[in-house]
Amino acid sequence: NAGVTQTPKFQVLKTGQSMTLQCAQDMNHNSMYWYRQDPGMGLRLIYYSASEGTTDKGEVPNGYNVSRLNKREFSLRLESAAPSQTSVYFCASRGSNQPQHFGDGTRLSIL
Amino acid sequence: AQSVTQLGSHVSVSEGALVLLRCNYSSSVPPYLFWYVQYPNQGLQLLLKYTSAATLVKGINGFEAEFKKSETSFHLTKPSAHMRDAAEYFCAVSDNGGSEKLVFGKGTKLTVNP
Numbered sequence: 001n002a003g004v005t006q007t008p009k010f011q012v013l014k015t016g017q018s019m020t021l022q023c024a025q026d027m028n029h030n031s032m033y034w035y036r037q038d039p040g041m042g043l044r045l046i047y048y049s050a051s052e053g054t055t056d057k058g059e060v061p062n063g064y065n066v067s068r069l070n071k072r073e074f075s076l077r078l079e080s081a082a083p084s085q086t087s088v089y090f091c092a093s094r095g096s097n098q099p100q101h102f103g104d105g106t107r108l109s110i111l
Numbered sequence: 112a113q114s115v116t117q118l119g120s121h122v123s124v125s126e127g128a129l130v131l132l133r134c135n136y137s138s139s140v141p142p143y144l145f146w147y148v149q150y151p152n153q154g155l156q157l158l159l160k161y162t163s164a165a166t167l168v169k170g171i172n173g174f175e176a177e178f179k180k181s182e183t184s185f186h187l188t189k190p191s192a193h194m195r196d197a198a199e200y201f202c203a204v205s206d207n208g209g210s211e212k213l214v215f216g217k218g219t220k221l222t223v224n225p
Contacts, residue, residue, distance in 0.1 A: 040218075042201060042217040043213075059214075090154055090155070094211060100157075101157075102155040102156070104152075104154045
């Protein structure tokens with residue numbers, strides 16, 4: 001019973017490198033979300049996908065792109081990483097009339 | 112626009128004492144309100160949610176929260192703290208307009224002293 005699986009769990013990048021964070025859920029949920037968590041800031045929504053084939057910007061989308069590959073998978077891409085994108089990234093999914101379920105996070109450091 | 116304010120970034124209590132974590136919200140529509148808990152190096156786990164039914168909401172691990180519209184508050188309480196309650200707690204609000212985009216507070220780290 002995996003729930004929401006995020007890969008990788010840890011990553012170190014150099015400024016300017018690109019990277020894709022992967023998220024997959026096995027609960028047949030329609031909605032999926034990407035958040036970033038920074039100390040003292042709580043979680044902030046980057047992008048979300050209400051259903052397969054749709055994506056929308058959240059509060060802090062600049063510097064990121066997303067792909068809802070299919071119902072299970074929702075990836076987050078950093079095209080040219082910047083030190084300000086050092087953060088912990090969380091993926092979540094939600095079924096109809098249910099709360100969001102979160103993955104364990106990806107800890108990303110950009111040097 | 113919606114927002115959440117959590118009063119106190121750090122709260123410290125003794126084991127067995129009352130836990131009170133404060134959350135005030137701002138919303139132009141009837142809100143849905145949530146409390147999540149985060150243990151070290153883990154994701155967020157739902158403690159409880161308010162969705163316009165009963166104003167007193169009971170959650171997991173002995174926690175409960177009361178929705179007070181007049182005070183725009185949704186404070187989290189537990190009568191007797193346990194060491195395992197040490198974690199960071201997040202209050203969140205959504206308008207449940209279908210997408211359920213959550214707006215989180217900045218979090219309150221709870222320390223439980225023996």
